Amino acid sequence: MFEIKIKDFLGRIGVLDTPHGKIETPALLPVINPNRLLLPVDKMKEIGAEALITNAYIIYRTPHLRERAVDVGIHRLLGFDAPVMTDSGSYQLSVYGDIEVENEDIVQFQIEIGSDIIVPKDIPTPPFSPRERTEKELMTTVRNVGEAWEMLAELPNRPLLASPIQGSTYPDLREKCARMLRGMGDIFPIGAVVPLLENYRFKQLAEIILHSKMGTSSCTPLHLFGAGHPMILSFAVAFGCDLFDSAAYALFAKENRYLSPHGTYDLSSMEYLPCACPICSTHTAKELRESDERERLLAEHNLHTAFSEIRLIKESIREGTLIELVQQRCRAHPRLLDALKIALSHTDIIDELSPQRRSSPFYSGPESALMPEVRRHQKRLERLEVGKNCIIFTTHPSSTHPDLSLKDFDSVFILKAPFGPFPPELAETLPVNTVHVSGDLEAKHKALEGVVYLIKNNPTTSFTLVLEREWLDIAKQRLNGLDNVEVWGEENG
Ligand SMILES: [Zn+2]
Structure with missing residues (x-):
């Protein structure tokens, strides 16, 4: 019926x-x-x-x-x-x-x-x-x-x-x-x-x-x-x-x-x-x-x-x-x-x-961290290969840290709220190509949850994070107690 x-x-x-x-x-x-x-x-x-x-x-x-x-x-x-x-x-x-x-x-x-x-x-x-x-x-x-x-x-x-x-x-x-x-x-x-x-x-x-x-x-x-x-x-x-x-x-x-x-x-x-x-x-x-x-x-x-x-x-x-x-x-x-x-x-x-998204979502507001595609994305993190050393950044570090060469890392990830880390080749695909209004604390926390997961899942890898200033305080909170990670700010190294 x-x-x-x-x-x-x-x-x-x-x-x-x-x-x-x-x-x-x-x-x-x-x-x-x-x-x-x-x-x-x-x-x-x-x-x-x-x-x-x-x-x-x-x-x-x-x-x-x-x-x-x-x-x-x-x-x-x-x-x-x-x-x-x-x-x-x-x-x-x-x-x-x-x-x-x-x-x-x-x-x-x-x-x-x-x-x-x-x-x-x-x-x-x-x-x-x-x-x-x-x-x-x-x-x-x-x-x-x-x-x-x-x-x-x-x-x-x-x-x-x-x-x-x-x-x-x-x-x-x-x-x-x-x-x-x-x-x-x-x-x-x-x-x-x-x-x-x-x-x-x-x-x-x-x-x-x-x-x-x-x-x-x-x-x-x-x-x-x-x-x-x-x-x-x-x-x-x-x-x-x-x-x-x-x-x-x-x-x-x-x-x-x-x-x-x-x-x-x-x-x-x-x-x-x-x-x-x-x-x-x-x-x-x-x-x-x-x-x-x-x-x-x-x-x-x-x-x-x-x-x-x-x-x-x-x-x-x-x-x-x-x-x-x-x-x-x-x-x-x-x-x-x-x-x-x-x-x-x-x-x-x-x-x-809920079915997979057919359209590119537009996220705004703290509730975006709760969307199903964010969870689906983070679930896939366990399958990622990271190698011996891994760099994760919110904006490309070439201008802020010219001494850092991505070539020196086995794996490279972009960090984006609220999804978390993803390989650069996915940047133009759903759902990470989403437009997200930056500044939402909840969304950043959610993204860093993904980072923490990746770090804990790969305890023998050394991670380098290059983050914009507005991420630093939250990152310090979330990454507290993890010793295989080093955090760099965008300016002060
Ligand atoms: Zn009317």
């Missing part, structure tokens, strides 16, 4: 096949309130929606909607002929504590109204809940998923099952839940993360995404439930999420909030609209603010922004530059940058799933 076309980092462009057609991922599904359509569904399609998500529980509980949905089906009820996903009332459960419907009944109802992607009744355990409660509720969710999976198994042209991964803020329980759900379901939503998003708890979000990813099979799609803010989308895609739903476009519009990939603006204090969508290019901030249709127009802009970001993410995946986009986006908020470092520290899964 899910075919992966192109991969970059842990992100991918894929195609999800549903009874009402295909959805290309990464995809954003706008959330529709069946009681109040803020934007016509045709408009959403025009802006970029390939699929929608609506709440089956609200329809189930509203007699006139329920009757019509059973009568004509969910697609005609919404006037939308492409894939429709339905939620089971998990949100209502998180707000009101209980919902008056059994799992079997709400699953059966979603089947009856012809939903393309069905969500069973899952228990959205909030962040930071007690462990015991989390484990108990997780088991209920797994049981309900199992029941729904059996109900769908025999159906012809069956709808897809979304099997929610719960586990609150316990990374190990998220992973355990994901493992238990393997083989039961077609897409795997990561549930109950909205409170984390609302409070900018991106570190916990990063842990949850990566541990859910570790628990699921790498060829199944992950859905990040409730994450529709454009600022977070590239990050979530780069670490393995394929599907998103957005109620944010409408909720934010109601509160006069203007979405951008760099964060949220308050429309009431804006003077310029920094966007080229049809709304922003035909209104001033004042006109938008004072319009009778303010909420609808703002929702339309918000949706444009989110879909434009999805297209940019797809193009970045195609180009092989997704992680560079994430690095830019994470500069929008310090907590996002922290979360990026946390996410990049999950080296096992990143090295396992």
Whole structure:
């Protein structure tokens, strides 16, 4: 049901096949309130929606909607002929504590109204809940998923099952839940993360995404439930999420909030609209603010922004530059940058799933030391032949040390942050031909880690390091205690 076309980092462009057609991922599904359509569904399609998500529980509980949905089906009820996903009332459960419907009944109802992607009744355990409660509720969710999976198994042209991964803020329980759900379901939503998003708890979000990813099979799609803010989308895609739903476009519009990939603006204090969508290019901030249709127009802009970001993410995946986009986006908020470092520290899964770079990476910032190609490069150091004496330099020593002749050395290496030493003949190849902004301490430390490795791995070789001034202090720290190395500064010899 899910075919992966192109991969970059842990992100991918894929195609999800549903009874009402295909959805290309990464995809954003706008959330529709069946009681109040803020934007016509045709408009959403025009802006970029390939699929929608609506709440089956609200329809189930509203007699006139329920009757019509059973009568004509969910697609005609919404006037939308492409894939429709339905939620089971998990949100209502998180707000009101209980919902008056059994799992079997709400699953059966979603089947009856012809939903393309069905969500069973899952228990959205909030962040930071007690462990015991989390484990108990997780088991209920797994049981309900199992029941729904059996109900769908025999159906012809069956709808897809979304099997929610719960586990609150316990990374190990998220992973355990994901493992238990393997083989039961077609897409795997990561549930109950909205409170984390609302409070900018991106570190916990990063842990949850990566541990859910570790628990699921790498060829199944992950859905990040409730994450529709454009600022977070590239990050979530780069670490393995394929599907998103957005109620944010409408909720934010109601509160006069203007979405951008760099964060949220308050429309009431804006003077310029920094966007080229049809709304922003035909209104001033004042006109938008004072319009009778303010909420609808703002929702339309918000949706444009989110879909434009999805297209940019797809193009970045195609180009092989997704992680560079994430690095830019994470500069929008310090907590996002922290979360990026946390996410990049999950080296096992990143090295396992991320493909080799197709494009020359552009590194900036301390997180570049954590990139997988740096680790891959350093792993290759053990195969390097160094001979009896070896010189490693950051810039060619001919001008600063004319008495040093490279010919006197058995092996010559260039040192570059964050990779470490490499033979000059590789200088123009990936990944060391990368442009790196110099001055990052972490990147230099990482490079020197490679040097230390090479020195320790060859204890009988004598090493000469010729370093530029900004490397000297760090080099002294890192090389302390090694006696087969001599360090030369660029000027004083
Ligand atoms: Zn706009």
